[in-house]
Amino acid sequence: MSKKQEPGAAVRATIRDVASAAKTGKTSVSRYLNGEKDLLSDALKERIGRAIALLDYQPSQMARSLKSGQTRLIGLIIADITNPYSVEVMRGVEAACRQEGLTLLVCNTNNELDQEKHYLQLLSSYRVDGIVVNAVGMREAAISTLQQANLPMVLIDRKVANFACDVIGLNNVEATQMMTDHLLQQGFEALLFISEPATINTRLERLRTFLQRMQQSPQHIAEQCEIEISNTEALENMLREFIARHSDKRKAVMCVNGTLTLQVARAMRRLGIVWGQDIGLSGFDELAWAELAGVGITTLKQPTYEMGVAALSQLVARIQGNTDPVKDLEFSGELIARGSTAAR
Amino acid sequence: MSKKQEPGAAVRATIRDVASAAKTGKTSVSRYLNGEKDLLSDALKERIGRAIALLDYQPSQMARSLKSGQTRLIGLIIADITNPYSVEVMRGVEAACRQEGLTLLVCNTNNELDQEKHYLQLLSSYRVDGIVVNAVGMREAAISTLQQANLPMVLIDRKVANFACDVIGLNNVEATQMMTDHLLQQGFEALLFISEPATINTRLERLRTFLQRMQQSPQHIAEQCEIEISNTEALENMLREFIARHSDKRKAVMCVNGTLTLQVARAMRRLGIVWGQDIGLSGFDELAWAELAGVGITTLKQPTYEMGVAALSQLVARIQGNTDPVKDLEFSGELIARGSTAAR
DNA sequence: CTGTTAGCGCATTCAC
């Protein structure tokens, strides 16, 4: 039973190898790596340093974490990495992690509950110090798993029912009012709120606020619909019908998020409907290409980066033992008006 | 010294706790979790199952991996998560991982060499089974680190000089020829190749092919320039001058990647230059909004998802001990012609 | 069928 090795698996030097190569004990090597200080004689330090370089030794974080119980790792679970919104938030979290000397591990759940559960489980079992979660939904199935893993956690954008946890998100009421008021001010008379069927609080809050606001202007028409984002046909029909229904009025649509805005714009393009002319178009989430699409698309920009930073900051506080009551951190959005909602 | 606990850190039950709660030994619990099979009596299985549920026990992957030396973890290092191209590749890698029962950990280096080194080190020290890398650059600094970590690795898109490693990428020669030929066929007479200064092979190959192809049509003008993506002013000047220089000719630009195409389009918009009319516009990488930007932007679409799948597939082969000579897997791109390069 | 034992690689008392 000599040092037989698998074809691909290289031999990893251990602390023991280094110790014997440096003709010393494991303790000194460990000290060299951590405490270091001045507890070692120069001669020993020299020998150990050479041995490490020679063997290309890398301490095993596995073993190290097992011993210490600390990983300095943060998990970020994202529902849809395809969404630029999420990516921007991630960048904020990442920058903040670096600041704190933490390392970020990102997991994409692809909007699937199974995956969310899997990653939650995984990160927990690897004993990350904390998790930032952009939850898939607020259905019950996820909740149990989330509660089960009782480690510091912060939610982003989407809340989870019956789960007490800090949440970082947009001030949806304020934002939706801004957007609705903007459309009304620009002279639109019939408004359509388009959303996906997902049962997330973000969608519900925006929709509710929209409807409430519209009730204050009974002379205007408020409609809403839910469509599967991938069902292009349904989307097209919906737009066509909305326009036909209000042929004599100035119409506008409001999309609940950026991904949807993209699909709606595409559908309009296919149908030959021109935003800013035939119809008003606006949506939540800023889009990098918003100004390039025809006369430009009006968006509601979220301070995504700052939100990411705030999420990590709150998480770190929890990790450090902060036990204040659960907080709901709401950020203000910014309306960026473009040609798609220009007044007549 | 009783069970004193830190404020935030919850007590995690260990296998020993479960064993004693179930009035049995650790081995049986371990068996229950792994081998399971039918080595356990029903009564014992019952007891253990209850104990696990009661204590909310979750085995520590740390300890488990330490013992087995296997993590079933794959690391993905991405240079710029902001780039939709990377995200699409990630989705392919992810799907393939799921297929193989592997778990993907994503790290974003933000195009910083330091971060790349850090993550490489980290993933290696956590003994992931393999790494898929979208390298920051091909400068020497990175190479040493890459070589140091001698664990299965596959490169995506960008090669690293002097580092023998499988690479999955686009067939840049073919793709560039397609794009160049397309522009010439559409009647453009002066072509400008715009790229970022980064020293990555992808850029160089595309540029080289472009210049070579243009040499075969001496009657046409070929120019090239490098600009910092964040330097909007330089970009605008460059465009203005190119247009002024060839006022009597049909002109077109070719952007080396999608991020750049976005910036170029923005700059044109600011300058009042209309693509498809004043100038031709095309770029590598498909863009979700390409058809929405004015008359549409011509792009060269890469089979990103498939590339991600292929990358993981090759990595798995290496992990399983495949020692074939290093491969260069090149995928064919697809030219998607849109209004921005329409013939007169 | 089930429990005891011995490490995986490392950090850490505690002696020398």
Next chain:
DNA sequence: GTGAATGCGCTAACAG
């Protein structure tokens, strides 16, 4: 200053 011994949580031989 330095090193031997112990245990983190878990798996796998090896006995009963």
